[in-house]
Amino acid sequence: MELKTIRYELTDGIATVTLSRPKRRNAWTGRMHTEYRWVLAEADKDPAVRVIVVTGDPEGQAFCAGADMAALEGHSEKGRYDSGTTADIAKPGFGVAPEFDATFAYHFGLTKPVIAAINGAAAGVGLVLATFADLRFCAAGVKFTAAHGRFNFPAEFGLSWVLPRIVGLTHANDILLSSRVFTAEEAMEMGFLNKLLPPEGLMPHVMDYARKLADGVSPGSLRETKKQIYTDLHRDAAGAVTAAERLLEEMIKHPDYKEGVKAWMEKRRAEWQG
Missing domain, CATH: 3.90.226.10 (2-enoyl-CoA Hydratase; Chain A, domain 1)
Known part of the structure; x- marks a missing residue:
């Protein structure tokens, strides 16, 4: 355009x-x-x-x-x-x-x-x-x-x-x-x-x-946290907690979780895959 x-x-x-x-x-x-x-x-x-x-x-x-x-x-x-x-x-x-x-x-x-x-x-x-x-x-x-x-x-x-x-x-x-x-x-x-x-x-x-x-927060975390914030405006507290627990189980399997931990331990900037 x-x-x-x-x-x-x-x-x-x-x-x-x-x-x-x-x-x-x-x-x-x-x-x-x-x-x-x-x-x-x-x-x-x-x-x-x-x-x-x-x-x-x-x-x-x-x-x-x-x-x-x-x-x-x-x-x-x-x-x-x-x-x-x-x-x-x-x-x-x-x-x-x-x-x-x-x-x-x-x-x-x-x-x-x-x-x-x-x-x-x-x-x-x-x-x-x-x-x-x-x-x-x-x-x-x-x-x-x-x-x-x-x-x-x-x-x-x-x-x-x-x-x-x-x-x-x-x-x-x-x-x-x-x-x-x-x-x-x-x-x-x-x-x-x-x-x-x-x-x-x-x-x-x-x-x-x-x-x-952009540098300090993984793209996946930014994406899912933003979605949680606005979706949870329509949920009760229990629904928000349950959804967060499900997301945690999914996102911990992503390579960016391991990279985040490793970067934190090595005191360096993380190289996110997104």
């Missing part, structure tokens, strides 16, 4: 996905969603990729400013919602569990962890993208908003399900019912962010963290 709104780079096991419409503050369109899902699908099936980092083009001075206003005007003129995508759009993360087979919920079905490097404003779908990432690192001073309230929209794309599970019901109600602007500093206090950083330190920290995941 020819990429016009997304930049994709793979370095040392880390796939960096950059939302790149800088003249429109990296605003979301059907084309961007199509390209985004395509690069996620490519990264997820590529054994060379261990971790995925999503960020915004810094020239856009935003992570993602939400849906492009032209798209919002188009919805109004048509009198209906139009995603701007086609039926043949890529389906990364689909087929793992029925609960993940939907727009943006597909992030939970990916086999690689996704880190959001939030380097500017995240509004509407920008907030959605950040929320469905597995980890969130953010530059100080960034502003967030759900935005939907001002357009007579509902809470978008499952935010009403996922936000309470991250920040709790009290904070989620505040964010979603008011659609107010809140700061990165507030987001950190709410528990929405993993770490708040100076703008110039954001990407170095994110890439260092991603390298530690």
Whole structure:
């Protein structure tokens, strides 16, 4: 696929996905969603990729400013919602569990962890993208908003399900019912962010963290642990324990288990087979 709104780079096991419409503050369109899902699908099936980092083009001075206003005007003129995508759009993360087979919920079905490097404003779908990432690192001073309230929209794309599970019901109600602007500093206090950083330190920290995941954790462990986390949201405690015990019995037979033990004993970096 020819990429016009997304930049994709793979370095040392880390796939960096950059939302790149800088003249429109990296605003979301059907084309961007199509390209985004395509690069996620490519990264997820590529054994060379261990971790995925999503960020915004810094020239856009935003992570993602939400849906492009032209798209919002188009919805109004048509009198209906139009995603701007086609039926043949890529389906990364689909087929793992029925609960993940939907727009943006597909992030939970990916086999690689996704880190959001939030380097500017995240509004509407920008907030959605950040929320469905597995980890969130953010530059100080960034502003967030759900935005939907001002357009007579509902809470978008499952935010009403996922936000309470991250920040709790009290904070989620505040964010979603008011659609107010809140700061990165507030987001950190709410528990929405993993770490708040100076703008110039954001990407170095994110890439260092991603390298530690790529180098220090076996691909099988990353894959299965991520799947456990989101699958277990729908299980009771006993079901989660039983599934974990079954996985342990399976995964201990993999060569990466022996390699992990040997590397630990020899105090060296493990050479994962994946």
